[in-house]
Amino acid sequence: MIALWRNLLSTAVLLALAAQSAHAQPALPEGLDGRSRAQGQSDGGANGPELPQGLDGRTGGSDDGPAGAGPRLPQGLGGGSARDTTAEPTAEDTDAQSDAPIFGLLTDWRLGGYIDTRAGARVTPRTDQEGVSLAETRVEVKALRSWPDVTATVRAHLVADAVAEQHEPDLQSGQGALDLREANVFWRATDFMDIKAGRQILTWGTGDFVFLNDLFPKDYRSFFIGRRDTMLKAPSDAVKASFYSDLANLDVVYTPQFDADRHITGDRLSYFNPFQQRIVGDGTPLDVRQPDDLFTDDEWAARAHRQIGRYGTALYFYDGFWKSPEGVLRNSQQVTFPRLRTYGASIEGPVPTLGGIANAEVAYYDSLDDRNGTDPTVPNRQARLLIGYEREIVANLSGSVQFFRTERLNDPQGRDDRRNLWTVKLQKDWPGEQVSATLFAFYSPTAQDGYLRPRMSWSPSDRWTLEVGANWLFGADDDTRFGQLKHNTNAFVGARIGF
Numbered sequence: 001m002i003a004l005w006r007n008l009l010s011t012a013v014l015l016a017l018a019a020q021s022a023h024a025q026p027a028l029p030e031g032l033d034g035r036s037r038a039q040g041q042s043d044g045g046a047n048g049p050e051l052p053q054g055l056d057g058r059t060g061g062s063d064d065g066p067a068g069a070g071p072r073l074p075q076g077l078g079g080g081s082a083r084d085t086t087a088e089p090t091a092e093d094t095d096a097q098s099d100a101p102i103f104g105l106l107t108d109w110r111l112g113g114y115i116d117t118r119a120g121a122r123v124t125p126r127t128d129q130e131g132v133s134l135a136e137t138r139v140e141v142k143a144l145r146s147w148p149d150v151t152a153t154v155r156a157h158l159v160a161d162a163v164a165e166q167h168e169p170d171l172q173s174g175q176g177a178l179d180l181r182e183a184n185v186f187w188r189a190t191d192f193m194d195i196k197a198g199r200q201i202l203t204w205g206t207g208d209f210v211f212l213n214d215l216f217p218k219d220y221r222s223f224f225i226g227r228r229d230t231m232l233k234a235p236s237d238a239v240k241a242s243f244y245s246d247l248a249n250l251d252v253v254y255t256p257q258f259d260a261d262r263h264i265t266g267d268r269l270s271y272f273n274p275f276q277q278r279i280v281g282d283g284t285p286l287d288v289r290q291p292d293d294l295f296t297d298d299e300w301a302a303r304a305h306r307q308i309g310r311y312g313t314a315l316y317f318y319d320g321f322w323k324s325p326e327g328v329l330r331n332s333q334q335v336t337f338p339r340l341r342t343y344g345a346s347i348e349g350p351v352p353t354l355g356g357i358a359n360a361e362v363a364y365y366d367s368l369d370d371r372n373g374t375d376p377t378v379p380n381r382q383a384r385l386l387i388g389y390e391r392e393i394v395a396n397l398s399g400s401v402q403f404f405r406t407e408r409l410n411d412p413q414g415r416d417d418r419r420n421l422w423t424v425k426l427q428k429d430w431p432g433e434q435v436s437a438t439l440f441a442f443y444s445p446t447a448q449d450g451y452l453r454p455r456m457s458w459s460p461s462d463r464w465t466l467e468v469g470a471n472w473l474f475g476a477d478d479d480t481r482f483g484q485l486k487h488n489t490n491a492f493v494g495a496r497i498g499f
Contacts, residue, residue, distance in 0.1 A: 120226045315344070438454070
């Protein structure tokens, strides 16, 4: 049911856009269309993603953008985020665009994309996995068409993956030879309202690879094997309405069918299996039951945000499900996604005297299927807190630090009720040589586990980017967020050319 309606929806959007492009008049240049507000303002306010329970961090601004931090996985698995670095690629990512038609179908569409080739290998003893962790070529093709008040976007990845066991496209999991990243229509309905409908990348919050109130889907498989950091953000099939006023701006997102994280199941990455009580791999996939009834298993998310002086503030709401399989079905060895409702707030802005930028974010997770905390198969209610600070240390060297705390509420079983996580990021740039080096580190003193993400990139020309990096995971115990992934430690290289 999931794959069927997503394929039908995507096909309908593509056909409608192609048909409309054959008849519509070209858009006026910016500044002559009678509008002053840019499309991108629909995502204004305090932006930045948060990772699901377990890993938190910050990312940058484009969907396939810079490096950041780490995600959190499902209960017994782990997670993290970055300050909008995981948004879908912008014009800088595609490097170049053209208006040339393809067989007459894409006249007046702006075209662009890139070719990205990556290879990686495990560098520690592995558990039921191949030694090669990454061997793929990914071709992105992006087409954008504008009319007065309307913009249509289609962005797809064509993938040749030597490690994958299946090549038939699965739009929910992103596996297979096609990953449809975007297929949407943006409409400036009025001076105070925008609507964006279709497949799109959504993100908000203030964390860097740490997510509290950003409960849009994440791709943790891509994150841990060395794909571009922007691949951490998975697409949503949703409708987003943005409302603007002098008091505050409001974003409302409706997802008619639950979009889960692209979480770890044993495919390509080993994990701690709670039923076998040991680390397993590809031969023991996690058995998952996902809510998939259209318009019944749906999701709502909202953000009210405004600028107060030099500080961006926001309030958040979410009603849906835990994004990774945190629950267990009774009398079975299946994991599932319990109901979840969250409330949160954030503030971000400059620090007087010290300089730099500070942020704070809080969230309350109401686990609707077990509010009293008496059911061991359902996660407890939680309170989450994130505090961060970043600044330039010296010229071309910046640093940031984050503290993230998760506290379990109402737990009669007397389990450890808290988890603390620290993140540190250092980034050094050599602008003349077009070289950038980044180290993002996670460490949890309560779980005694951690994750290091060193990266170095070089752009010898405007079109080429070369990258090398590693994902080093460690932990004292096998059942912690990062400790369960320690057999997946890997190193990788990549090359990308834009067109």
